[in-house]
Amino acid sequence: MRVETRLMLGDCREKLKEIPDNFIDLIFTSPPYADSRSNTYGGIKPDEYVEWFLPISKELLRVLKPTGTFILNIKEKVVNGERHTYVIELILEMRKQGWLWTEEFIWHKKNSYPGKWPNRFRDAWERLLQFNKQRHFHMYQEEVMIPMGSWADKRLKNLSHTDLVRDNSRVGSGFGKRVANWIGRNKVYPTNVLHLATETKNRNHSAVFPEDLPEWFIKLFTREGDWVLDPFMGSGTTNRVAQRMGRNSIGIEILPEYFALSQQSIQPVLEVPEQLMLLEEKEPYDAHPPE
Template sequence: MTETAVEQFTEHQRKRGKRVSVVSPLDAPFFETERGSLILGDCLQTLKSLPANSVDLFVTSPPYDGQPKYGNGEKYERDWYRDFFMAVSAEILRTLKPHGSFVLNYRSKRRGAERGVLQYEMIFWLREQGFLFCEDFIWGKPSPPPGKFNRFLKDAVEYCFQFSKTNDWQFFPENCLSPARWDAKDRERRKKLAHNYVRANAPSGQGRKRVQAGPDMVRPSTLLHLEPEFSPNPVKHPARFPVELPSFFIKLLTQPGQLVVDPFGGTGTTGLAAERLDRRWLLVEIDPTYASIVPTRFENGR
């Protein structure tokens, strides 16, 4: 740990009345609750220590390619993904339960006049590794961060790719229902559509019966309208996602008590979402500065 991270963690533990001893991340968690733990260390080594077929859901966002703002000097170019990230994903595949899912939040950066294609390459690499490509979700940001991009518009989209180990991945859309949009104008429009009618027997012969507009609550779509994370960022993490993002996938793809893992834990957002939703969780983060804010976030509940 860096000196700053040790001081922050130690002070937090003292305020909670805890006895403090700084240990290796291999000896004890950096932070823990009754439901989960944050390990400070190399995610590949931590995943190798997990039993096969033990995790219900992985939700993670690895470092964006060509992003120098993580503070460790690494730019995470294509070779990092082809080598290290694919070694991590191999462990994800090994430790994922047959009914489990792996959700990857990622969008490659622009390269000059062209959008990078690493996000699509990763889909093919993961399929070659043995994953099934289940779904692609679009995270649409209504208020993207401002910026000046010459011939480009503001970047308001990221992807969340869902992979599984088998065809039997679990799915609980009833946990994610959203209000239906059956306003008066829409009901009138639906009356005119042929597929909103079914054949029905009538005294005078065959007739048609209008199908009702539907329930008040319906399944959501694969377009997720979520604002970027605008809360205070004291550790200056360059790529946070809002807690609502992992919350959606945790509700959609797991049940209470199941295990959620984020190998690139950052400032603990996935763990915080899992904690709120009564799931067990495990985070791994290599940067002690980012990890140092996690106890405070859990204490504050955000």
């Protein structure tokens, strides 16, 4: 199978215009955070963040397929001792633009070391906001199922009366609350909390995210041959993972030195034998919290 990766050097506010309407299946990106990394690639002032982002999200809405998904990795910074509200404001404005705010995933940074400030503890999680164009979008939930784990042996051995009786009154999971439905199964659906270590090799970029992060969302929201977009590509993590997984992708990066990093590690066109792609399936991701 032929996998295409288009890397674009430039400002995504301009470069996005080159992408056709309704073309992309998954947008996965981590934009520059407000002001926080101004030494490396110019921050945007927290008070101006929403105004800066909205023309970009408008273009993203145009290029995304109706069945597609936009995952935005973002976290508000602390300004004058309190959390700034630009992420909350951005969600409200994007809804006015036509986006549905479908879900919020949490990336728990497993390897975050302890720390303390006078009024807060070390920040060990980030948001991944999920936006869609419509209520019905492609989602391949079986692709991210996880091993049931040892809790099941204990839990399923001693089932109560309630466990054996289906109770659909409050949950819409399809399984209801009938715990007995899980007997004989060895995989379960994960939660919306991902326990992943942060990237320790920085690949000459100060804000690289771990490959497991885009990989999980690419599995969940796309199939081989689909198109993935990262408009703030950085060192090209999203695109490299997309290519390895047989997805076509587009990446946009404004700084030539980061663009060069992606170019070094990603081929524009890759012929991947179908059998090789099957062999590259990794061990299932461990979504259980650390002990």
